[in-house]
Amino acid sequence: MIAVAASKTPATATGEPAKCPTCKGSGEVSRTVHVGRKRRAVGQQTGLCLTCLGSGEATD
Template sequence: MATAKRPATRRKAAPPEPEPAKCPVCKGTGEVSRTVRVGRKRRAVGEQTGLCLNCLGSGDAPAD
């Protein structure tokens, strides 16, 4: 006597892990901009980007 074949059962996918909260200072980019000023009257000529010191460039909110 032949055994009955069962349809293959599918496993449920694990729920995705929640994304970590974004840094409020750099908004998750890891970089912040500062205005560059030159001259005696200190006029603004542009912006310079640098590492976010709040999250150290990771973009994730630091744990308090």
């Protein structure tokens, strides 16, 4: 058996940081707004992505 060393290459060769999988790189996500005692959905509101904290870049 001959041992072969694996070459290590960076995950992104272009130098760009990877996009956040939750917000797709926009930094914002939509959340449904609920009102009333029965928690009726009335629309959506844009909020900060908690995975990347609004940067749009994936964290390791």
